[in-house]
Amino acid sequence: MGLGGVYRQQMKTSFAAMLQYRAALVIWLISQVLDPVIYLVVWSTVTAASGGEAGGYTRGDFAAYFLVLMLVNNTTYSWIMHEYEYRVREGTLSAALLRPVHPIHADIAD
Amino acid sequence: MMRDAAVHVHELAKVYKVAEREAGMAAALHSLVRRKTEDVRAVDGISFDLAPGEVVGFLGPNGAGKTTTLKMLSGLLHPTAGTLSVLGFTPARRERDFLRQITLVMGQRNQLVWDIPALDSFELNRAVYRIPAADYQRTLHEMTELLDLGPLLKKPVRNLSLGERMKCEIAAALLHRPQVVFLDEPTIGLDVTMQRRIRTFFADYNQRFGATVLLTSHYMNDVEALCRRVIVIHEGKLLFDGDLAALLQRFSSHKTIVVQLESCPDKLEGYGEVVSCEDGLVTLRVPKAETSRTTARLLADLPVIDLTVEDPPIEEVIERVFAQKAS
Numbered sequence: 001m002g003l004g005g006v007y008r009q010q011m012k013t014s015f016a017a018m019l020q021y022r023a024a025l026v027i028w029l030i031s032q033v034l035d036p037v038i039y040l041v042v043w044s045t046v047t048a049a050s051g052g053e054a055g056g057y058t059r060g061d062f063a064a065y066f067l068v069l070m071l072v073n074n075t076t077y078s079w080i081m082h083e084y085e086y087r088v089r090e091g092t093l094s095a096a097l098l099r100p101v102h103p104i105h106a107d108i109a110d
Numbered sequence: 111m112m113r114d115a116a117v118h119v120h121e122l123a124k125v126y127k128v129a130e131r132e133a134g135m136a137a138a139l140h141s142l143v144r145r146k147t148e149d150v151r152a153v154d155g156i157s158f159d160l161a162p163g164e165v166v167g168f169l170g171p172n173g174a175g176k177t178t179t180l181k182m183l184s185g186l187l188h189p190t191a192g193t194l195s196v197l198g199f200t201p202a203r204r205e206r207d208f209l210r211q212i213t214l215v216m217g218q219r220n221q222l223v224w225d226i227p228a229l230d231s232f233e234l235n236r237a238v239y240r241i242p243a244a245d246y247q248r249t250l251h252e253m254t255e256l257l258d259l260g261p262l263l264k265k266p267v268r269n270l271s272l273g274e275r276m277k278c279e280i281a282a283a284l285l286h287r288p289q290v291v292f293l294d295e296p297t298i299g300l301d302v303t304m305q306r307r308i309r310t311f312f313a314d315y316n317q318r319f320g321a322t323v324l325l326t327s328h329y330m331n332d333v334e335a336l337c338r339r340v341i342v343i344h345e346g347k348l349l350f351d352g353d354l355a356a357l358l359q360r361f362s363s364h365k366t367i368v369v370q371l372e373s374c375p376d377k378l379e380g381y382g383e384v385v386s387c388e389d390g391l392v393t394l395r396v397p398k399a400e401t402s403r404t405t406a407r408l409l410a411d412l413p414v415i416d417l418t419v420e421d422p423p424i425e426e427v428i429e430r431v432f433a434q435k436a437s
Contacts, residue, residue: 002240005240006237008237009234009237010234010237013230013231016230017223017225020225020266091219094186094214094219095220095221097204098184098213098214098221099209099239100207100209101238
């Protein structure tokens with residue numbers, strides 16, 4: 001079992017932590033979906049009012065744009081720099097440094 | 111240097127630079143431009159060796175440099191000076207083969223994932239330490255039995271009591287069966303029963319796997335139960351390294367005589383320093399050389415129901431060691 005095994009297990013652990021609190025999970029899901037839905041509704045109304053197109057974009061274009069935006073945002077957004085600062089200051093990085101794996105792997109998997 | 115020592119420490123030192131300033135806004139602004147720092151010698155040239163399989167108590171008051179030493183031994187801090195080797199490795203390099211063979215348990219820190227059951231964290235450790243499935247199952251089974259973890263493993267860690275959590279922390283830290291175990295106050299804040307349980311566990315672990323253990327604790331019961339040898343440090347300097355019995359011998363100049371009488375007599379001062387007298391139970395502190403003479407006098411002069419001679423509690427001796435060195 002190599003680094004792949006560590007990644008697999010770390011992902012499972014992060015996933016388990018995410019699923020632990022049901023209410024928090026629901027709120028998070030709503031917050032993630034609500035944003036693009038509101039934008040989409042606004043732009044759909046605009047395109048409908050201006051005869052099916054706004055600035056050369058159709059309703060379908062807007063839907064695709066906000067969907068992709070949500071996905072890209074989700075996969076690229078990271079607050080790891082704040083987390084690292086906190087870990088160093090509070091001393092919790094020590095536990096990660098005692099392990100025979102670089103601490104960054106846990107965050108990448110996360 | 112001891113041949114084949116598991117841990118070798120020579121003239122080890124660690125100096126921290128600590129920023130200082132007066133209170134107040136002006137001082138805060140001033141320190142933004144010009145910072146005044148002070149060198150704090152947390153560890154100041156200590157040397158010792160630990161043989162494989164040895165269990166050694168590492169004692170000292172708060173701020174003596176114990177945790178700093180343990181952090182250097184486990185590779186978390188780079189030493190300022192001196193040489194250091196653990197199982198032949200230089201800890202600060204943090205080589206994987208080194209990290210796979212050691213562990214550091216800190217009573218005030220936790221490594222388990224807080225929100226999920228400990229079993230999930232154990233599984234993560236299995237992957238991180240690359241523990242073969244069969245070994246993992248066997249060790250987990252043993253730990254579960256020795257620490258009575260059965261009912262705890264499936265509950266989220268945050269719902270466990272301090273003692274329960276500590277037991278899980280210890281199990282997680284030992285799943286990979288480290289050869290060198292650094293324990294930094296593993297029983298802090300735990301009740302007496304739990305302390306005893308954890309002590310027994312470490313004694314057992316040491317017996318079974320022949321692991322080398324360096325233990326810091328403020329609970330002398332931990333030290334007495336586990337360690338024959340103790341290393342005492344104070345203000346970063348080594349004060350004593352040797353048998354616990356020798357430490358008591360060297361630093362305890364007095365013995366305690368406890369006498370059970372019918373009632374508290376008026377004149378006891380002639381026998382020694384009266385520590386207490388309640389319901390006829392008298393505790394006297396006498397110079398070691400006077401012990402037998404005083405005992406004989408007490409037995410001859412007073413209607414003694416029971417009499418015992420005890421060494422002073424180890425806490426008292428240690429306290430005296432620190433007090434002597436500080437003055």
